[in-house]
Amino acid sequence: MKEIDVSGGSYTYKVYIDESTSNFNNALKNNDIQINNKFFIITDHQVHSIYRDKIDELFEEVNYKVLVIPSGEKNKNFNTIENIYKFLMENACDRSSTLVAFGGGIVGDLVGYVAATYMRGMKYISIPTTIISMVDSSIGGKVGYNFENIKNVIGTFYTPIFVFISIDFLRTLPNKEFINGIAEVIKYGIIKEKQLLYYLEHNLKSILSLDKDKLLYIIEKSLRIKHEVVSVDFKDKDYRNILNFGHTIGHGIEIVSNHGVAHGYAVALGMLVELKLSQYKLNFKKEDYDYIYYLMNSIGFPTKYKVDNMDLFMYAIKHDKKTENNQIKFSLVEEIGISKTGVVIDESLIEKAMEESIERRYL
Structure with a gap:
């Protein structure tokens, strides 16, 4: 144990x-x-x-x-x-x-x-x-x-x-629900440790087959990453916001889907949108975006989603706990493993990022 x-x-x-x-x-x-x-x-x-x-x-x-x-x-x-x-x-x-x-x-x-x-x-x-x-x-x-x-x-x-x-x-656990949870493991890899993404990629078949050693590894590694972040900022004043990566957009998708899209799947979609925002604001590399897109596809995450009710979607985002003084703030990624909190994003840029990421097939 x-x-x-x-x-x-x-x-x-x-x-x-x-x-x-x-x-x-x-x-x-x-x-x-x-x-x-x-x-x-x-x-x-x-x-x-x-x-x-x-x-x-x-x-x-x-x-x-x-x-x-x-x-x-x-x-x-x-x-x-x-x-x-x-x-x-x-x-x-x-x-x-x-x-x-x-x-x-x-x-x-x-x-x-x-x-x-x-x-x-x-x-x-x-x-x-x-x-x-x-x-x-x-x-x-x-x-x-x-x-x-x-x-x-x-x-x-x-x-x-x-x-x-x-x-x-x-x-x-049903396979769909298991994949749902892997979204958070991907998040830890993006915000803190690129090696965890490589581990998922190269051990994917064993992980999806519930190999006990591989499961123990990704669970322990994920928890140690989260503890490292939380121990610095337990009350979520600043640094801990990096754990919110993918969640602001993801929560909006959960709401507009009336929770028909499960949390992990919504966060996976949210990460793709927020990586696109990271490209706009922090020069996140396109090849790294493409790698994460490929990894999500390999695992079985959806990479496309059409928001039908943009008013409700933006309502959810504007009431996110990271919004301050009517400014929508995101935790984004400069490069895999390096995050930045408190990045102010205009509503129009959110719509652009969605159009150029998860909504591409609907254009």
């Missing part, structure tokens, strides 16, 4: 990365979790339908209750938060209890927010079950929910006691 020590100004916790779930009880003991206290496990319908028996197995020695919430981005809202609060209150959850987020990024964000706010803060454990939550949302401390059709606009920063990652969970 691999361990990553995650620490910053006022927090420290461990991320465990393992081939199976057999060491989960050891993780509990290593973190002084009192197993005689109550555990409240929050998962969604899709995950619960697959892992109900696994939950029973992992928590057989403790006093626990399970709440199953609706699946999907449309349910990442305050109604779901409120239902979790009610569940906790009805079952006498108190500050000695432990919450458990068992699922993908949506479950993790919601449970983290509840843990941060219920009784002004309580313990929680994160058990991510998708590649996107393993390599990205399970660490970093961002928790929250969507409001008024804007993604993650309500939230705070709050960290778990520990994160337990088992690549066993990826065995039941």
Whole structure:
């Protein structure tokens, strides 16, 4: 079992990365979790339908209750938060209890927010079950929910006691959902480490076949890159913005598609647009753009998308958390591995970048 020590100004916790779930009880003991206290496990319908028996197995020695919430981005809202609060209150959850987020990024964000706010803060454990939550949302401390059709606009920063990652969970993940998560791995390669892109390219067949050694490598490498960034700027004041690469455009695509385009696929499209913006503003090399375009195609990402409702798309972008004083700011890339935050982009340039990247076949 691999361990990553995650620490910053006022927090420290461990991320465990393992081939199976057999060491989960050891993780509990290593973190002084009192197993005689109550555990409240929050998962969604899709995950619960697959892992109900696994939950029973992992928590057989403790006093626990399970709440199953609706699946999907449309349910990442305050109604779901409120239902979790009610569940906790009805079952006498108190500050000695432990919450458990068992699922993908949506479950993790919601449970983290509840843990941060219920009784002004309580313990929680994160058990991510998708590649996107393993390599990205399970660490970093961002928790929250969507409001008024804007993604993650309500939230705070709050960290778990520990994160337990088992690549066993990826065995039941549909191929489309697995590829969805690889978008974040590509992002880390673009913003921080070109070698990670080469690793994906040269080990693609093994990774898509869920080779355990290759999976362990890309998960650990991604988490170490994210930790390196977050430890410098936990509250996302400046440098951490580089992790937003591809997300401003990506979130707009999620909104206009009514979440029909999954997060990773939307971010992949967003990265292509934002690389084109990087060409305009920071002289990002065309050959590097073409390489990343080729890599995304090889993995199975869509590289074309037509925005039908530009007003709604721009509304989402203008309400992105990086927008300040009505200026739309992006984190862009000077070259692979070197990023720049706070680049002001005009609306007309966004439309041009989209026309010359993901909308090319519609011209």
